[in-house]
Amino acid sequence: AQTVTQSQPEMSVQEAETVTLSCTYDTSESNYYLFWYKQPPSRQMILVIRQEAYKQQNATENRFSVNFQKAAKSFSLKISDSQLGDTAMYFCAFEDSGGSNYKLTFGKGTLLTVNP
Amino acid sequence: DAGVIQSPRHEVTEMGQEVTLRCKPISGHDYLFWYRQTMMRGLELLIYFNNNVPIDDSGMPEDRFSAKMPNASFSTLKIQPSEPRDSAVYFCASSPRLAVGDEQFFGPGTRLTVL
Numbered sequence: 723a724q725t726v727t728q729s730q731p732e733m734s735v736q737e738a739e740t741v742t743l744s745c746t747y748d749t750s751e752s753n754y755y756l757f758w759y760k761q762p763p764s765r766q767m768i769l770v771i772r773q774e775a776y777k778q779q780n781a782t783e784n785r786f787s788v789n790f791q792k793a794a795k796s797f798s799l800k801i802s803d804s805q806l807g808d809t810a811m812y813f814c815a816f817e818d819s820g821g822s823n824y825k826l827t828f829g830k831g832t833l834l835t836v837n838p
Numbered sequence: 839d840a841g842v843i844q845s846p847r848h849e850v851t852e853m854g855q856e857v858t859l860r861c862k863p864i865s866g867h868d869y870l871f872w873y874r875q876t877m878m879r880g881l882e883l884l885i886y887f888n889n890n891v892p893i894d895d896s897g898m899p900e901d902r903f904s905a906k907m908p909n910a911s912f913s914t915l916k917i918q919p920s921e922p923r924d925s926a927v928y929f930c931a932s933s934p935r936l937a938v939g940d941e942q943f944f945g946p947g948t949r950l951t952v953l
Contacts, residue, residue: 755939767944774939813881824935826942828881
């Protein structure tokens with residue numbers, strides 16, 4: 723079974739600075755997708771960024787980028803120029819691309835606070 | 839599109855009562871998921887449907903939980919009888935699953951409190 727580990731329960735950063743959230747996972751699959759979802763205080767889960775394991779190039783979405791290290795099974799999220807609206811719970815998630823089953827496995831989350 | 843709609847947003851009930859949570863997925867999405875979020879266990883998949891058919895219910899904690907999807911635009915998650923340990927936020931999500939890696943779109947969740 724796949725597992726997703728986020729080792730940082732809480733983090734804080736000053737506005738306009740850069741912060742990196744860590745995620746590691748365990749799988750025997752060769753192809754899969756990885757995601758970062760954001761859950762602000764409103765509770766709504768929102769997709770931040772996704773990465774396919776076969777793609778070597780790290781995904782980027784505006785101020786958000788990932789550092790995907792397949793051999794190390796590591797998938798960290800970097801937030802540049804942090805904004806107050808980035809304050810949220812961030813979840814790393816794994817989707818197995820193979821087989822007929824379609825399941826997302828989530829990590830326990832990292833609570834990020836952006837301070838003014 | 840209004841996104842995934844869940845009702846109620848908050849539910850407070852007493853132990854032993856029946857609870858029904860409702861979800862309307864985004865139109866055209868073939869996949870519907872029910873998740874439970876607690877502090878202790880995080881976000882867990884309870885069950886998911888494809889074209890209204892339950893595909894995997896291995897995450898349903900016990901027989902007190904049941905889920906149905908009578909049509910493409912409506913699903914329910916029922917707990918009968920409810921217990922205090924069922925207190926959690928329950929999310930519904932939908933996806934078109936046109937390709938692997940498609941985003942799941944989440945509803946705002948229902949916060950359930952069982953006294």
